Amino acid sequence: MEPTLMVVGLNYRTAPVAVRERFWISESRRYEALVQLSRAEGIEEVIVMATCNRTEFWLWATDVTLAANSVMRLLGAEYGLKLCECKHFYRLLDEAALAHIFRVASSLDSMVVGEPQVVAQVQEAWKQAQKGGATGRFLDAVLEKALTVSKRVRSETAIGNAAVSIPYAAVELTRQIFGTLKDKRVLLLGAGQMCELSARELLNQGAGPVGVTVINRTLEHATELAEKLGGVAFPFEERWQHMAEADIIISSTSCPHTILSRQEAEVMIRGRRMSEGEKVEPLVIVDLAMPRDIDAEVRGIKGIFLYDLDDLENVADQNADEREAAVAEAEKILRAEAQGFRCQLMAERAVSTVVALRQRLDEICRQELDAFRQENGPFSKDQDEMLDAVMSRMTHKVAGSLARELKEFPEKLEQEQMTTALRRLFHLQTAESATVGTKST
Numbered sequence: 179m180e181p182t183l184m185v186v187g188l189n190y191r192t193a194p195v196a197v198r199e200r201f202w203i204s205e206s207r208r209y210e211a212l213v214q215l216s217r218a219e220g221i222e223e224v225i226v227m228a229t230c231n232r233t234e235f236w237l238w239a240t241d242v243t244l245a246a247n248s249v250m251r252l253l254g255a256e257y258g259l260k261l262c263e264c265k266h267f268y269r270l271l272d273e274a275a276l277a278h279i280f281r282v283a284s285s286l287d288s289m290v291v292g293e294p295q296v297v298a299q300v301q302e303a304w305k306q307a308q309k310g311g312a313t314g315r316f317l318d319a320v321l322e323k324a325l326t327v328s329k330r331v332r333s334e335t336a337i338g339n340a341a342v343s344i345p346y347a348a349v350e351l352t353r354q355i356f357g358t359l360k361d362k363r364v365l366l367l368g369a370g371q372m373c374e375l376s377a378r379e380l381l382n383q384g385a386g387p388v389g390v391t392v393i394n395r396t397l398e399h400a401t402e403l404a405e406k407l408g409g410v411a412f413p414f415e416e417r418w419q420h421m422a423e424a425d426i427i428i429s430s431t432s433c434p435h436t437i438l439s440r441q442e443a444e445v446m447i448r449g450r451r452m453s454e455g456e457k458v459e460p461l462v463i464v465d466l467a468m469p470r471d472i473d474a475e476v477r478g479i480k481g482i483f484l485y486d487l488d489d490l491e492n493v494a495d496q497n498a499d500e501r502e503a504a505v506a507e508a509e510k511i512l513r514a515e516a517q518g519f520r521c522q523l524m525a526e527r528a529v530s531t532v533v534a535l536r537q538r539l540d541e542i543c544r545q546e547l548d549a550f551r552q553e554n555g556p557f558s559k560d561q562d563e564m565l566d567a568v569m570s571r572m573t574h575k576v577a578g579s580l581a582r583e584l585k586e587f588p589e590k591l592e593q594e595q596m597t598t599a600l601r602r603l604f605h606l607q608t609a610e611s612a613t614v615g616t617k618s619t
Contacts, residue, residue, distance in 0.1 A: 181222060182242055183320065183523065185270040185278050186249045187234030190289045193266040195488045199469035201257050203228040204434065208303075209310055214252055216312040220244025223317040225307040227282070229299050230344075230468035230487050231289050236279060238316040242271060276320065276523070277516045283324040284331040286508055289491050290344050291501055292337045295371070297328055319523070327515045334511060337504040345375035347490040348464040349383060352426050355462050355483050360384035365391040365424035367417070368431040369399040372466045376428045377407050385426065393417045395431070418442075422449040425459065430466040438463075440475040447481050534606045536577040543569045 188201065203211055208226045215224045215235065223238035239245035246269055253259040270278050281287040285296040304321045307313045313321075332338045353359060362385040366373040369392060377390045389409030393416075394400035400411035412420055421427060421438075431437065438446075450459060465472040465486045477484040547569050551557065557565065600606065 181316070182239050182271055183275045183316070184237040184239045184242055184245060185234055185275040186237065186246055186267060187227070187232060188266045188268065189232035189234070189287070190488070190491065192268060195468075195470065195486050196474070197263065197266050198231075198233065198487075200263075201233045201253060201259070202230075202468050203233055204432070207256075208306060211252060211256075212307055212310045212312040215248060216310070218245075218248035218252070220246075221248055223307075223314045224312045225303050225317055225321070227300065227303045229296070230466070232282075234282075236275075236317065236320075238314070242269075273516070273520055276520060277512065279320060279324050280327050280512050280516055283321075283328040284508060284512060285328070285337070286331075286505060286512070289487070290347060291505060293343055294338065295344075297325070300325065300328075316523070320519075323515070323519050327512060330515070331508045331511055335504045335507040337501070337508050339504075343375065344466065344487075344490060345372060345379050348376050348428060348466060348485070349379040351464060351485045351489060352380070352462045353383070355460055356425070358384070359426075361387045362425040363387070363391070363423060364426045364428070365393065365420055366403070367393055367421075367427060367429035367437065367471060368467070369394040369396070369403040370430055370432070372430040373428055374403055374406070376430075376464070376466070377409075380426065380428075381407065391420050391424065393420065395433075418446060419449075422446045425461065427461065427463045428466065429463065429471040431471050433467070433471060434469065436473045437471050438476060439473045440479065443473075443476045443479055443482060447479060450481070531600060531606065535600060535604060536573065538604045538606060539573045539577050543573050 188198065190198065193201075203226060205228075208228060211226050212224060215221050215226075215237075220239050220241035220243065221237055222240050225236040227234040227236060235249050237245050237249075250259060250264070250267075278287065283297065283300045285291060285293050288296055300321070304313070304318075308318070349359070352362075356362060359380060360383075362380075364377060364380050364386045366377055373392075377386070380386060381390070386407075386409065390404065390407045392400040392404040392407070392409055392411045393414055394403075394411070395414045397411060397413050403409075404411040429437075447461065450461065460481055460483055462483045463472055463476070463485070465484065468487070470486055472484055472486075474484075474486075476482055547565060550565070551562075
């Protein structure tokens with residue numbers, strides 16, 4: 179079986195946030211997953227791509243069935259994958275896998291098309307895999323090309339200009355509730371990039387009359403962000419009072435469990451200020467964390483409007499027409515790049531068979547030459563050298579001709595048929611072990 183590019187995973191299209199967060203692999207656990215999978219059956223190289231929108235395994239697989247089973251065993255052992263949840267996962271091979279990776283890197287497969295953060299996420303996933311020795315020349319080549327395609331898409335189309343970021347979408351959700359964001363009090367739970375970008379969008383819309391309140395488990399990080407935003411930081415232990423006073427809460431922590439339960443939210447809402455009509459003013463909470471920070475049952479509390487990542491997809495986009503045109507242009511670039519690179523990848527995939535073929539032809543010629551010497555020798559030194567040279571030229575010519583035929587087949591099926599025929603004819607059962615999947619050190 180020929181080695182194959184493969185993607186196994188789920189994303190926002192195939193799984194709701196409640197499922198995605200179950201199989202989201204935290205940064206601290208990705209290295210362990212890379213090590214386990216790089217040693218697993220059927221897998222030669224692997225990259226783990228885990229974001230709020232997706233958990234995917236990008237594989238160079240020597241056996242696609244074994245590789246897929248290895249991924250599922252990992253998810254079953256570490257994350258309790260159930261049979262009924264397998265429907266959320268997809269498996270892409272060859273051309274489909276290549277096009278998918280290109281789309282992800284170009285932010286065409288994002289919940290918010292054109293989002294700028296995805297390039298850094300792809301780079302970080304690749305860097306982590308390289309550091310762990312989980313990639314080799316095949317996935318390294320794929321990722322290098324994917325980032326080149328992404329750069330071309332952003333430079334030659336308006337995909338970046340038409341993009342609506344996740345923070346922007348979060349702000350639009352709050353606007354739908356309040357109408358205007360002027361003078362609305364903002365609190366951030368977390369001090370990461372998503373919180374910062376969301377806060378800046380809110381401040382640009384007139385929110386945060388006295389700055390932004392930042393609360394984080396590490397007070398030093400909260401203070402640093404608060405200073406950048408002209409706000410104030412408080413310890414995590416004092417969050418309840420300040421949450422009750424806020425109009426808008428943006429939450430994006432790295433906590434592995436919820437930090438606000440329904441019971442806690444009910445207590446908090448009772449402590450909120452009243453409006454002129456003696457009604458509790460609404461509280462908008464936007465949960466951007468993966469896994470989620472806020473218990474989903476908080477959505478049922480009167481006076482609280484809770485939004486999570488899935489809600490962002492439904493935000494009306496002012497740039498929808500412009501983005502649609504940019505996506506169409508980007509897809510043209512992507513298809514052309516994928517077609518050209520696919521031929522290159524197929525040629526690389528044939529290298530193992532070519533090397534094994536040359537070794538086998540050399541072995542056959544060497545055996546025949548030894549038999550000829552025994553029957554007709556002895557020969558002088560010059561004659562021996564001449565015989566060796568003739569045999570070497572014959573081996574090189576035959577192997578070179580067959581190699582060109584193998585590499586130049588335009589379709590994968592034809593190449594595989596030719597590969598199978600060569601292996602059977604010359605008994606190349608161990609061709610894969612010759613060079614395929616040799617990892618960089």
